Amino acid sequence: MLVPIFTLKLNHKVNPQMVAVGKYDGIHTSLACATSAGKVLIHNPHKRRLQSEGRMSGGEGDISLLNINQQVTAVESGRLVAGTQKDTLVIGTQTNLLAYDVDNNSDLFYKDTPDGSNAIVLGKLGSLDPLLAVVGGNCSIQGFDSAGNDAFWTVTGDNVSSLTLMDFTGNGQNELVVGSEDFDIRVFREDEIIAEMTETETITALCSMSDNKFGYSLANGTVGVYEKTARFWRIKSKNQAVSISSFDLDADGVPELITGWSNGKIDARSDRSGEVIFKDNFNHSVAGIVQGDYRMDTMASADQLICVSVEGEVRGYNPAAPDMSGNLMDANLEQDSIRELSQRKQNLMLELKNYEENIRLGSGNQIGEYDKAQMGIIPANTQLQTTLAVNSGDEKTPAHVELLISTSNETVIRAVLIFAEGIFEGESHVVHPVSSILSANLKVPIIPPKDALVDLHIKTMVGSKTSTQFHVFELTRQLPKFSMYSLIDPNIPDPKSSVTFQINDRVQRVLLWINQNFLMQEDLECEGNLRVAFMSLRGTGPLIIQMEQNSQMCIKTDNMDLAGDIIQSVANFLKIEDLQSLVEYPTEMETLEKVLVKVDDYHSVRQKLTAEMADHSNLIRSMVVRAEDSRIMGDMKSMRRGYMDLYDLNRDLINGYKIRCTNHQELVTCLKQVNQIIQKAGRLRVGKYKTQVVNSCRAAIKNNNVSSLYKIIRTGFV
């Protein structure tokens, strides 16, 4: 059994996912964790306590505390300054980013990051020269070098929730893997997106593993491993994974995926199969898992796996000694496999018995009608038919995709369970009609919240009205990507907005794409120019897809997101690597203009408030002195008055702070909107043109050149 080689208590709370380890003086390993009250604690068991000055404050024993005075959102450490062995501690808050030299107790840089910093990763990105601190915020990703210059910037579909650097392509350079709240994992080679995978929930953590593999975890309790763009395995638990890490615990040369769970469990899973090879339990949720040589033991040949719980308990594990031969759980392997085989044998025997009984019951009439109904005996040739159709809805029911399930005879459907990811509140949807109205067919309304290809795993319980046992028919149907659009008469007025682009392919191929990706009663056919119109069931207006014989394609819809989805899907289907397009989005442009004006407003309000606050704090200082003077002189009346004034002022300050908070919140939403529009504009192009749009937009915003921004979004270049 693998046991921790050390355990210790930090006696401080640790915020989940905010644990980092580093050699801040270049030699000694220390642990940095964000704790409550806007502080970061540094646990350094090998060195005298750091001096209490500057940001450093108190602490006891091996622990020093760093005052950040803001809510910390991310902590990471690693090499940032070239030419030194010292690691830098990088701390993100909602508004700022601090790169901190722990050894010298000084700031490396302190930057405003209005997009926030939800995740930080340090290292080299692609061929970019300096070491970077890459910060993921609301829809944006920024990279800072050691001097605090932003050397890298790009946008992504939604708020970034996790980041990692890894060699995804195997070219010897690091790519950036980004997980965001729109359930997408995107891989950036510098600022170009080279891969995009859609998951079923917010991606809460990513970690790079060996051989182009990386591990990921989702907010719904899923943990898994990707090899490049293909998912290798995944498992789902009812608990949430807080932190994942890759570490070779069984010393077989291949790192395992280590997961720390919200219920305090830690497990190590084989990167190939997901099989658990080791587990341990904390009493509280795990806060973070890192690795480092924490014992500074000359005997220890490698780093330890260090696990930290939210209550500040730390455990370190050494990789297993070779004589354990990979058996870390003290399991009696023979006994386990005997048990497993016996269980399988038992299951097969039971199955066999089912068939025997089936023949016995089927042949004779030993059982009465009542029992027959109870057992749910059905004709062997019972079949289940399913059809998917678009239902435009009426006053009572909203528009939906309708799944019709029916049996081929007089048997009834008791209930239907559909397991599918990302389209229901949970992972399943159940239809269980009142027992008096059971019939041979059942309609299931499905409203997918977003356009995605979904597998529906349908389990249907079939029997008779009085059964206590039902046969379960299991089948899988695919819901096409654009299922919430119904085909309408193409002769409708065009929407105001459109995207036009040229593709080098035949109309028939595009038609094939439409037939595959939309839900229609029968496949479309077309001679000559193509014009197809759909109506969105989500109420975002019509969608018209046009294609002329000269291969010019035009997508007309007021929904910029949808146009982007369609272009990406078409490009993927036709294997187009680069695509430029001409974009007409007048309403979207108007919004952008308004938002930019608002951003300016909020900025000025913020400055005004800051100045006011400084005034107030000066006033407070003098008032305290005056009130205390009165107290010493025994003038209780004026002291009382003084403190009353102080109280009023304090209240004003708090009010001011509240205004500032809301102001900031508004600012953040506006900035997010701007980023999203840029991202949407990017998605209307493919490949290098996409990168170009994003970069040019960034430059335009930086130079406050609003007019060129519109041009870039429209034409794709300056």
Next chain:
Amino acid sequence: MMKLNLTRVDYVQVGITSPKSMRVLPTSGKLQRIAIADNYGILQVFGAKKAEIQQVFQTPPSQKITRLELGGPIGGVKDRIFIATGPEIRGYTKKGKNFLSFDTNMSEPVQSFHVQGSDLFVCGNFIFNHYHDCKDTNYYLCGDKINDVLCLPMDKVTEITPVLACQDRVLRVLQGSELLYEVEVPGPPVTLQMYDVNGGDEGNEILFGTSDGRVGLTSIGQLSPSHRWELTNEKRNGGILCLDNYDITSDGVLDLIVGRDDGQVEIYSYDEADEPTHRYSYTCSESVTSVQGGIISSSGYDEIVCSTYAGWVFGLTSEHQTKEFGPQEVMVESGTAHKLMGLKDDLEQLQDKVMKEREKYQQTAYSNTAVSAVPLFKINDKFVLNREDASYTLSLELQMPIDNVLLQSDVPVDLLDVEKNSAVVSHSACNPEEGNFVLATYRCQANTTRLELKIRSIEGQYGTLQIYITPRIQPKTCQVKQYPIKPLSLHQRTHVFDDTRPCNTLKLTGQFSLAEMHNWVCFCLPELPDRSPAGDSVVFYFISTFLDTQLQCSYRKGEAIFKSDNISTISILKDVLSKEATKKKIRLDINYDINEDSIPHTLGLIHPKLEYQLLLAKKVQLIDALKELQVHENDTSFLSPEYQQILEEADSLQIEYKKQPCHLERLYGMITDLFIDKYKFKGQNVKTKVASLLEILDNYELKTLVDFFENSV
């Protein structure tokens, strides 16, 4: 104390086993043999020298065997095996010779029995029969279900004294065909076992285990019982299924071995005061139906043999499976490799056979006459009320792995998280108009054969909970199980009633029979036997697990009287009973007598709970802020003692708070119901006043609340 270190060794797998149907035979030579009977009707005896199975004999399959006991001459070696199947008791020698087949002629199948010398004590669901030399000598009809039976050792206690463990939370001590007295126990007793060697020095000490997970020792005196100790179930472990005494710690004192239905096997040893202390726990994933101590696989090494619901027989042995041998560890057993090979061969053959059958089955899909009939699989289920947190626990266990479970309810209930189950739960959107208040799926992880769910109900809202279980086996089928959520679902049977409390009375008169009334009361309250009790009139007592208010139901033909200090209880009963009577078209005259004093009394009962919860909530709210202060200030001695105490107890407070989610909301709900019900009896609708009631609750003080109840209208 030395730490116990036991290792699991698997022996065999048989069919589904009923509780207490595996015994270790007395020593013959160095090693002991195991006798086990299963639901296929097979009894087998085998030895397991060096974990290698040597079968002594095996009977052909017949009816389900519900119990296995050992017998022999009084005071002598008990090496005769007795089994109960259907209405029959059969006896086998240890060699497998069938020396007895005795048809009890009872109208119910035998559920439990006990053998001593030539005396047989046999119980069905409600009937107890005593046979001497297979001749009927005594008979007793019990008011509630009998779960287990025992007779005090006849060599120590001269009078023949059988003890019945009954579902209504009592042990009934008999003498002849008469009831001597009843012993009230804290939960429904399901299993009985003699304490120590044959019941202690006096031979009258018996251990009992309850379905809510408690174990107790009580001595059955000549005239009255005396309780010795009780192990409570604070960790909310599973219910007890079996008990045994065996000295596994080798300290010369027999230890207590406990098997639970959540798969736990526990060992307790006794301290100086003869109180049990916990020594060891092992958890397997299936209900443990029998536990026995013995020496099975190698001489000199004690072990605990366990059988599980799905038929596993395994030992927890004190012998180490690996031994230090030079620098490398070598497996002691070489037999396992052999065993493994054999299993693999078996499996392959079986697989082929199953493939063929599967194909055949699929072929029938093209036939127009064939039917698909899959036999019903067995479900071991339990739906019990937990007294500690007033919630229901539903446990489901199958012989094969569970694929998924669908839970459907036509009444609003809350599903609570159960820490030990790993199934992924997903709530589905549902429409109450379609009769679905709750629809949830539990998708189980591989190899889960047992699932536990926790459900919280609201009194007054009643209906049915339905569970659809799909096992992971071909051809796929699912079975539905129904559990009623009764109107007074949070009440529990008891045997005492405090007359001094102020009571509200509901009196019903009309043209109904006792059986009809009993049916209705059964419909309203849990833990009552289905069949109507003997006699002209009956009295049942209940206590609310949530509020500790009481209820007395006494009824006979044409008249029923309900008394409770809680007006809401009376109100619910009145509504439900009149509805039920209307359904049957029976006219009921309803009289009620409302005692105004009962309101402050009930509020007084709620008061300590509410105050405690409010204080707890307040403290928990402060913890984070105080912790933050602690981080800022190195020294917290300036804080008031109250705050310092909160800081010190932070962890336990949080655990306590987490244990009872929504407790406060539930209490508020009860108080609101009480308020509405009080005025409902006066014919006033006060729903508009509820908002001001909640306001008062927000700044809670008992006096203002009582005043509000009295003077608000």
